[in-house]
Amino acid sequence: MQPHKKASRYQRLLTQIEQLLQKSPDQTAAMATIAAVLHHKMENFFWCGFYRIDGTRLIVGPYQGPAACQVLEGRGVCLAAVEQNKTLVVPDVHQFPGHIACDSRSQSEIVVPVKDTQGRITAVLDVDSKELNSFNETDAKYLEQIIALLGRF
Numbered sequence: 001m002q003p004h005k006k007a008s009r010y011q012r013l014l015t016q017i018e019q020l021l022q023k024s025p026d027q028t029a030a031m032a033t034i035a036a037v038l039h040h041k042m043e044n045f046f047w048c049g050f051y052r053i054d055g056t057r058l059i060v061g062p063y064q065g066p067a068a069c070q071v072l073e074g075r076g077v078c079l080a081a082v083e084q085n086k087t088l089v090v091p092d093v094h095q096f097p098g099h100i101a102c103d104s105r106s107q108s109e110i111v112v113p114v115k116d117t118q119g120r121i122t123a124v125l126d127v128d129s130k131e132l133n134s135f136n137e138t139d140a141k142y143l144e145q146i147i148a149l150l151g152r153f
Helices: 003-021 027-041 077-084 137-152
Strands: 047-054 057-064 071-073 088-090 108-115 121-129
Touching (some): 003 027, 003 137, 027 047, 027 057, 027 121, 057 077, 077 088, 077 108, 088 137, 121 137
Antiparallel strands (some): 047 057, 057 071, 088 108, 108 121
């Protein structure tokens, strides 16, 4: 998708998600809504969902797409994003040291930390694509804004 079209789509999705989350009773419902909207509105989002922090491991939360790894431990893009406290864009997951392949069709990935009101990471948004180089700074910018909407829960 061309950069300006991608940004326009994200702007529309941000508005839509913001409106939908006004009705969400809690963070789990909000996460489920975000995953569903993104998965169905962004054609390159093969898998889209959340992993929640549970001590030193991550446990799958609401998601859309094929069956997921239930628990992530010790390595992988999601844990690296938590450890580095930042969004990670991975153009080719096969080049990422310690990548966890929940589905061999995944080729690229973006992971965005979810923070509570004190700034602590409580989960991550994980998005996979079946194509290499699917994600860039535009995705990072808008997904971070969408994830920031979870801050009220």
